[in-house]
Amino acid sequence: xxxxxxxxxxxxxxxxxxxxxxxxxxxxxxxxxxxxxxxxxxxxxxxxxxxxxxxxxxxxxxxxxxxxxxxxxxxxxxxxxxxxxxxxxxxxxxxxxxxxxxxxxxxxxxxxxxxxxxxxxxxxxxxxxxxxxxxxxxxxxxxxxxxxxxxxxxxxxxxxxxxxxxxxxxxxxxxxxxxxxxxxxxxxxxxxxxxxxxxxxxxxxxxxxxxxxxxxxxxxxxxxxxxxxxxxxxxxxxxxxxxxxxxxxxxxxxxxxxxxxxxxxxxxxxxxxxxxxxxxxxxxxxxxxxxxxxxxxxxxxxxxxxxxxxxxxxxxxxxxxxxxxxxxxxxxxxxxxxxxxxxxxxxxxxxxxxxxxxxxxxxxxxxxxxxxxxxxxxxxxxxxxxxxxxxxxxxxxxxxxxxxxxxxxxxxxxxxxxxxxxxxxxxxxxxxxxxxxxxxxxxxxxxxxxxxxxxxxxxxxxxxxxxxxx
Numbered sequence: 246x247x248x249x250x251x252x253x254x255x256x257x258x259x260x261x262x263x264x265x266x267x268x269x270x271x272x273x274x275x276x277x278x279x280x281x282x283x284x285x286x287x288x289x290x291x292x293x294x295x296x297x298x299x300x301x302x303x304x305x306x307x308x309x310x311x312x313x314x315x316x317x318x319x320x321x322x323x324x325x326x327x328x329x330x331x332x333x334x335x336x337x338x339x340x341x342x343x344x345x346x347x348x349x350x351x352x353x354x355x356x357x358x359x360x361x362x363x364x365x366x367x368x369x370x371x372x373x374x375x376x377x378x379x380x381x382x383x384x385x386x387x388x389x390x391x392x393x394x395x396x397x398x399x400x401x402x403x404x405x406x407x408x409x410x411x412x413x414x415x416x417x418x419x420x421x422x423x424x425x426x427x428x429x430x431x432x433x434x435x436x437x438x439x440x441x442x443x444x445x446x447x448x449x450x451x452x453x454x455x456x457x458x459x460x461x462x463x464x465x466x467x468x469x470x471x472x473x474x475x476x477x478x479x480x481x482x483x484x485x486x487x488x489x490x491x492x493x494x495x496x497x498x499x500x501x502x503x504x505x506x507x508x509x510x511x512x513x514x515x516x517x518x519x520x521x522x523x524x525x526x527x528x529x530x531x532x533x534x535x536x537x538x539x540x541x542x543x544x545x546x547x548x549x550x551x552x553x554x555x556x557x558x559x560x561x562x563x564x565x566x567x568x569x570x571x572x573x574x575x576x577x578x579x580x581x582x583x584x585x586x587x588x589x590x591x592x593x594x595x596x597x598x599x600x601x602x603x604x605x606x607x608x609x610x611x612x613x614x615x616x617x618x619x620x621x622x623x624x625x626x627x628x629x630x631x632x633x634x635x636x637x638x639x640x641x642x643x644x645x646x647x648x649x650x651x652x653x654x655x656x657x658x659x660x661x662x663x664x665x666x667x668x669x670x671x672x673x674x675x676x677x678x679x680x681x682x683x684x685x686x687x688x689x690x691x692x693x694x695x696x697x698x699x700x701x702x703x704x705x706x707x708x709x710x711x712x713x714x715x
Contacts, residue, residue: 247274247647250656252335254326254576255345256282257289258309258629259619263343263636265312272644278318279339279661281330284378285323285673285705286681287313289347293375294368296402297417298409298455305629313675319658321665322673323706327577329670332615338661340650341614341643344576344588344595348620352570352586354394358527359567363388363535367395367403367568374406374427376420378702383422386430388563392538394524395568396439397447401456403566408435408462408516418689418696435516436560440523440543441551443470443494444477450489456516457497463504463512464497470520471498474545494518521551522558527565537561571625579615587624588617593639594646613649616642677709684708 251267253260264278286292288306295302313320324330326346335342351366358364363385372380393404406414411427419427439446443466446453457464471494473481480487504510522540530536539559543551572586580597582589589596595615618639619632627635665672673681681699688697699705 248656249274249276249341249647249650250339250653250658251276251278251643252339252342253278253280253345254282254342255289255347255619255621256280256284256287256320256322257345257347257619258291258305259347259621259632259636260289260343260345261287261309261312261318262633263345263618263640264318266633266636267640267643268317270640270644274647277658279321279658280318281321281324281326283323283325285702285709286678287320287322290349293377294349294371295375296371296406297375297419298405298414299402313678316675320673320675320678321661322678322709323702324665324670324672329665329668329672332578334664336614336651336653338653338655338664340653340656341616341646343593343616343618343639343643344579344621345617345619346574346576346621348571348573348586348625350572350574350586351567352572354524354567354569356524356526358529358535359565361527361529361535361565362533363564364527365564365566367393367399367566368571370403370406370566371399374419374423376418376423376698376700378700378705382700384426385564386426386432388535389431390434390560390562390564391432391436392524392560392562392565393435393437393568394565395570396437396441396445396520397568397570398449398452399571400437400439400568401448401452403568404435404437404516405456405459407432407566408514409459410461410514413460415692416694418685418694418698420698420700422700433514435514436519436538436562437517438519438522438524438538438540440521442473442477442520442545443491444473444480444487445549446490446520450486450493453490453493457493459516461512462514462516463501465501465515465517466494466497467517467519468498470518471495474547476545476547476549523551523553525557528559530563535563535565538565571620573621573624580612585624588621590617590622592642593617593622593635594642611649613646614651671706671710673706673709677711680711681705681709 351368373384481491521543524540526539528537542554542556546552575581595612596609597612618636685696
């Protein structure tokens with residue numbers, strides 16, 4: 246029977262789902278899968294890209310755990326593609342590889358002042374409060390007034406964590422350094438900016454409702470943003486999700502009016518939602534730091550978009566977070582689309598430029614044996630359900646391409662372990678993840694919590710490999 250030795254680079258949902266789908270697929274060959282990740286722990290953005298106060302979304306981990314704990318997928322954590330292993334190594338030991346490395350960088354926002362001190366990418370902040378081992382332990386939370394640019398779920402995650410009182414996060418798995426940083430934050434007002442109107446937001450009703458449940462935080466919306474045109478009114482009438490969002494926002498409007506009449510009912514912190522507001526500049530305070538955000542009021546264009554009105558406003562802030570999207574990172578020896586931040590592909594089959602000597606340098610050809618899935622395949626769009634269907638498409642092509650798989654010279658499972666050992670790679674495996682998981686749960690139990698994340702990479706590796714860490 247033909248045997249498929251498959252490497253998957255990326256142990257987040259995309260990589261784990263791809264492995265699971267292949268193992269369950271009808272096929273006429275035996276499958277052996279090795280899952281690699283540069284982090285010592287699995288689960289990718291579910292562990293390091295979801296706000297800690299999202300237990301329902303974190304529940305996805307349980308499904309991913311079930312797949313890994315079956316024992317038919319080997320896990321190699323703390324292995325860096327491009328240095329610890331290369332594409333040539335994979336060709337030597339496997340028949341094919343699927344890249345599921347996701348998108349973890351912030352998309353650029355090209356407006357004046359974006360480089361000022363106090364201007365940050367939302368992805369970096371999320372990595373900090375989620376305890377990512379490759380980010381600084383401290384975050385400069387010194388601003389009293391903060392701007393968040395974006396109207397998607399990540400923008401709301403960042404805004405919620407900034408506005409939320411740190412003690413209200415103690416029931417989650419946030420690391421001690423994150424709690425201490427948020428506890429000391431002097432923030433009073435968080436302003437969220439979106440260039441479109443309330444009926445065109447990208448976040449979900451669930452995310453919006455969670456904002457309204459924050460302790461001692463008032464939700465502030467502005468009447469001028471609710472002068473709907475026909476298209477907006479039609480969206481409310483025909484789209485259930487838009488209807489719910491509109492209903493929640495209008496409830497907040499009514500509450501805001503009541504608070505205006507009774508100042509004693511106001512909370513100590515406020516979260517403002519500014520619609521029809523297109524940021525155009527981050528204003529220097531004169532010392533190279535963020536001093537204000539300048540934005541233009543927009544208006545519906547009648548075709549589902551917006552146009553500038555020529556009215557500019559300025560709001561004092563001391564920090565700005567851009568949450569305008571994620572962007573993929575290039576991988577050594579693999580084609581990369583610099584404009585879209587993805588691996589160029591056709592339904593998961595990785596594409597490369599043609600051979601210049603054959604006169605086809607402008608054409609694209611399939612890079613046999615190399616596949617992509619998840620955000621590095623399609624860009625940072627879609628939810629977990631999309632990731633599963635995405636993986637199914639890639640796996641279908643992988644199976645159909647069996648005649649063009651690589652023919653590895655050292656395909657045994659032992660040969661990969663020998664290679665990593667010879668190179669001194671301190672890799673972690675599934676039993677190591679169980680060690681780390683147990684350790685983090687013990688740290689949490691000591692504080693009356695379910696889990697407390699271990700942050701330093703070296704300590705994560707030590708615990709995973711059986712060492713004791715205080």
